[in-house]
Amino acid sequence: ARPMIYVITPTYTRPVQKAELTRLMNTFRQVPRFHWLLVEDSAQKTALVHGFLARCGLLHTHLNVATARRFKRTGLPRATEQRNEGLRWLRTQREHLEPGVVYFADDDNTYSLELFEEVRSVRKVGVWPVGLAGGRRYERPVVEDGRVVTWYTGWRADRPFATDMAGFAVNLQVILDSPRAMFKRRGSQPGMQESDFLKQITTLSELEPKASNCTKVFVWHTRTEKAILINDSIEHEESIYIEA
Numbered sequence: 001a002r003p004m005i006y007v008i009t010p011t012y013t014r015p016v017q018k019a020e021l022t023r024l025m026n027t028f029r030q031v032p033r034f035h036w037l038l039v040e041d042s043a044q045k046t047a048l049v050h051g052f053l054a055r056c057g058l059l060h061t062h063l064n065v066a067t068a069r070r071f072k073r074t075g076l077p078r079a080t081e082q083r084n085e086g087l088r089w090l091r092t093q094r095e096h097l098e099p100g101v102v103y104f105a106d107d108d109n110t111y112s113l114e115l116f117e118e119v120r121s122v123r124k125v126g127v128w129p130v131g132l133a134g135g136r137r138y139e140r141p142v143v144e145d146g147r148v149v150t151w152y153t154g155w156r157a158d159r160p161f162a163t164d165m166a167g168f169a170v171n172l173q174v175i176l177d178s179p180r181a182m183f184k185r186r187g188s189q190p191g192m193q194e195s196d197f198l199k200q201i202t203t204l205s206e207l208e209p210k211a212s213n214c215t216k217v218f219v220w221h222t223r224t225e226k227a228i229l230i231n232d233s234i235e236h237e238e239s240i241y242i243e244a
């Protein structure tokens with residue numbers, strides 16, 4: 001059987017959440033052998049996400065862990081604990097899981113279907129370009145003779161792995177063989193989540209360049225504008241509850 005794709009998506013409650021999850025679901029439903037690990041940044045699982053997953057038509061696992069208040073500040077990395085919760089779940093389920101590849105998919109990015117076939121073929125750690133990242137139209141691994149030699153990026157080129165979270169995937173076996181590999185809060189500088197994680201499991205020369213030697217953009221680091229609900233006042237609220 002083809003390898004499974006395990007996608008870990010951190011998500012949190014805000015007005016655009018259901019719209020974001022709907023866009024993801026419409027893409028993910030077209031990907032065969034797909035398992036969605038949706039990790040809520042909350043102390044309790046919400047009814048909205050629970051109901052959404054029940055109707056999404058995808059093999060899924062609903063997880064949650066709340067980010068500590070002190071880490072909810074601009075400039076600090078987001079979703080560290082949620083990604084780790086996904087990794088923790090995979091490791092506890094190792095006896096029951098089919099071979100596959102793990103990918104970290106934030107809830108606001110844009111994913112092409114081509115991306116997932118690149119993900120599926122990753123033997124250890126695969127990398128590829130990410131559109132709209134690093135302050136450029138795209139950020140990408142630079143490949144020479146089939147090996148990644150450096151990174152094309154407009155931002156902090158000193159990062160050991162100058163990639164966005166959307167720019168790599170890791171074989172499940174690597175995650176299981178390195179049981180301590182995790183995303184870090186302590187000692188992690190802004191924008192270093194990816195590098196701090198990847199250096200625990202691989203080296204630059206071991207990376208597998210995907211997407212035609214990293215010349216194709218199959219995923220974009222899009223960001224959704226915050227919904228401004230200035231006309232949503234208590235006086236005008238409806239007397240029935242409508243989940244939106």
Ligand code: UDP
Nearest residue numbers: 009010011012041078079082105106107108
């Ligand atoms: N996220 C989260 N809790 C938060 C903020 C963000 O779980 O308090 C999730 C969010 O849903 C997304 C990921 O973390 O899947 C990255 O967040 P965001 O897209 O805001 O970061 P950016 O793309 O701006 O770096």
Ligand code: MN
Nearest residue numbers: 106108222223
């Ligand atoms: Mn984002």
